[in-house]
Amino acid sequence: MEDIYTFLKPVDFAVVGIYLLVLIAIGYWVSFIKKRNTGENLFLAGHSLGWGSIGFTMWGTNVGPSMLIASASIGYTTGVVAGNFGWYAFVFIFLLAVVFAPRYLGARVLTLPEFMGKRFGQSTRNILAWYTLMTILISWLSLTLFAGSILVSQMLNLPSWLSVIVLVVIAAFFTVAGGLKAVAYTNVFQMLLLIVVSFILTVAGIMKIGGLETISEYSSAGNGTYLYQFFTDFGNLLRSSWHQFATGVKVLYEETPSSYWNLFLPLDDRNYPWLAIILGYPVMGVWFWCTDQSMVQSVLGARNLQQGQLGANFTGWLKIFDVALFIIPGIACFVLFPDLKDPDEAYMTMVTRLFPVGMTGLIMAVLIAALISTIDSALNSLSTVFTMDIFVKKYKPAATQKEIIYIGRLVTVIGAILAVLLTLAIESIKGLKLFDIFQAILGFLAPPMSVVFLFGVLWKKTTTRAANVALTAGTAFSLGTGVFYLWIFPSEKYTFWPHFLLVSFLLFLVIAFMTYMFTRLDNNASLNEQSSLDYGKLSLPGKKILIPWILLILTMMGLYIIFNGH
Numbered sequence: 111m112e113d114i115y116t117f118l119k120p121v122d123f124a125v126v127g128i129y130l131l132v133l134i135a136i137g138y139w140v141s142f143i144k145k146r147n148t149g150e151n152l153f154l155a156g157h158s159l160g161w162g163s164i165g166f167t168m169w170g171t172n173v174g175p176s177m178l179i180a181s182a183s184i185g186y187t188t189g190v191v192a193g194n195f196g197w198y199a200f201v202f203i204f205l206l207a208v209v210f211a212p213r214y215l216g217a218r219v220l221t222l223p224e225f226m227g228k229r230f231g232q233s234t235r236n237i238l239a240w241y242t243l244m245t246i247l248i249s250w251l252s253l254t255l256f257a258g259s260i261l262v263s264q265m266l267n268l269p270s271w272l273s274v275i276v277l278v279v280i281a282a283f284f285t286v287a288g289g290l291k292a293v294a295y296t297n298v299f300q301m302l303l304l305i306v307v308s309f310i311l312t313v314a315g316i317m318k319i320g321g322l323e324t325i326s327e328y329s330s331a332g333n334g335t336y337l338y339q340f341f342t343d344f345g346n347l348l349r350s351s352w353h354q355f356a357t358g359v360k361v362l363y364e365e366t367p368s369s370y371w372n373l374f375l376p377l378d379d380r381n382y383p384w385l386a387i388i389l390g391y392p393v394m395g396v397w398f399w400c401t402d403q404s405m406v407q408s409v410l411g412a413r414n415l416q417q418g419q420l421g422a423n424f425t426g427w428l429k430i431f432d433v434a435l436f437i438i439p440g441i442a443c444f445v446l447f448p449d450l451k452d453p454d455e456a457y458m459t460m461v462t463r464l465f466p467v468g469m470t471g472l473i474m475a476v477l478i479a480a481l482i483s484t485i486d487s488a489l490n491s492l493s494t495v496f497t498m499d500i501f502v503k504k505y506k507p508a509a510t511q512k513e514i515i516y517i518g519r520l521v522t523v524i525g526a527i528l529a530v531l532l533t534l535a536i537e538s539i540k541g542l543k544l545f546d547i548f549q550a551i552l553g554f555l556a557p558p559m560s561v562v563f564l565f566g567v568l569w570k571k572t573t574t575r576a577a578n579v580a581l582t583a584g585t586a587f588s589l590g591t592g593v594f595y596l597w598i599f600p601s602e603k604y605t606f607w608p609h610f611l612l613v614s615f616l617l618f619l620v621i622a623f624m625t626y627m628f629t630r631l632d633n634n635a636s637l638n639e640q641s642s643l644d645y646g647k648l649s650l651p652g653k654k655i656l657i658p659w660i661l662l663i664l665t666m667m668g669l670y671i672i673f674n675g676h
Contacts, residue, residue: 114462115267121472122468122470124471128475129479137203157412161420165425168405168421174254181440182436183453185444186453189367191375198391199286199395199398199400202396202399205399207418207655208552209567214406214409221410226563230572230577243492243495246552249555250484251485252533255533258275260454260544261458261525265458278529293316303476304476311461313355314464320361341587385612390615394556397557397559398552401559408421430665447459447461451544453544493518493519496521501514557614557621565577575632576628591613
């Protein structure tokens with residue numbers, strides 16, 4: 111199998127260059143020419159978000175180049191089982207809607223650390239600020255750089271370490287040139303384009319499996335003259351070639367192992383046994399969908415509680431598309447190109463083989479720009495949290511604007527260096543696929559936060575000391591276990607380890623027990639610094655909320671039945 115970069119033509123790289131130059135130009139206009147608006151509550155959009163905006167924002171935050179590459183890779187090797195990470199999420203999005211959102215919105219907070227500060231006191235809020243820095247550095251920055259380095263190395267035939275450095279340098283260049291604002295202004299367009307591309311890729315792959323040759327002929331033409339004809343004929347195919355599509359679906363099913371179409375695999379399955387998913391994913395699900403600031407922020411900006419709950423429901427419906435848009439292309443790649451040396455190349459292999467010259471370059475440009483957007487945003491968040499929530503609040507409240515700017519820039523540079531080192535450490539992990547690396551690392555980050563938020567919201571007796579011990583000692587224990595699992599005694603070599611999802615679940619149980627015991631031992635009421643946060647009583651939402659959720663739950667149950675009978 112030839113390397114991906116050998117299929118790229120000069121026009122593809124020209125499209126990439128033009129696209130990035132346009133972004134820089136827009137960034138310059140936004141930064142230096144367009145007048146800035148003042149007095150706006152940009153952080154939570156003035157609590158004006160409706161259910162549609164909330165749903166698309168949450169789903170869009172969850173969708174990105176890293177997800178496309180990793181999902182196609184796991185689809186190539188294991189089939190739809192990884193769809194559990196999208197479809198099983200509806201349970202925890204429901205938990206957000208009916209349990210957490212009423213608490214968050216009732217407390218009228220801007221951030222989740224602020225909520226926990228109201229719940230447990232300032233000491234917990236300070237610890238959460240450091241925890242936020244760690245999660246930004248690992249989950250949003252290093253993992254994105256890791257996936258981005260795979261993409262760049264595939265396209266430019268560069269070693270991984272050099273690809274990481276190239277991405278960091280490009281991100282820094284965008285920041286200097288005003289590119290961060292440019293990417294922010296175009297981010298919605300980029301995400302929509304990625305989704306449209308994945309849809310076209312799914313349909314094109316299935317039609318190719320069904321015997322269609324037209325698309326592959328365009329992609330091998332060697333120039334960009336067929337781009338318009340590609341879209342014209344593809345539109346005609348969508349309207350008239352249902353038989354071709356149905357044939358492709360039938361062949362796709364027949365040419366793959368039957369296990370590829372089951373969401374629950376046997377207990378002895380090496381990849382994703384059903385027990386590991388049932389017990390392990392909820393630990394990540396609670397953390398990611400209910401306690402991660404980036405995911406919950408749009409709900410915090412809801413017009414009212416009803417719109418926030420409907421927006422969460424809409425996110426659950428959108429998550430149904432994850433399998434079709436992100437995993438099926440990987441399964442189609444398994445049928446079309448079964449000899450891939452590296453499954454992580456599945457997504458770009460489909461793009462370069464099925465799309466015409468020129469459009470391939472556009473997709474490359476969008477993927478790179480979206481990666482840079484995530485890296486820039488993560489660096490900016492890292493700098494903001496440390497500078498404002500730690501440096502100014504705790505160490506130098508009277509800091510001048512010049513000092514704040516200096517510290518912010520210094521933290522950005524230090525954060526970039528740490529992210530590069532962490533990315534190279536992640537790259538050294540052996541025996542796990544890209545998707546598994548993502549989930550394993552998140553699985554070791556999640557237990558402390560899931561425990562603290564669940565106890566903090568569901569058990570009023572939970573004390574400040576118990577929460578702080580869970581966030582400090584619990585985090586050290588969880589991440590320390592992760593270091594042993596991934597590097598010191600890697601699971602590939604040492605078979606005594608259970609599945610990483612089961613390890614995450616066991617960590618959750620240990621930290622939960624520790625939190626319970628510390629709460630029981632804290633008989634002195636003064637140990638609990640919590641303010642008078644009004645909890646009220648948990649109650650079922652009204653019919654306008656309940657009916658869409660019942661329909662979604664029934665739909666998801668139907669999908670799980672359909673994809674477990676093979």
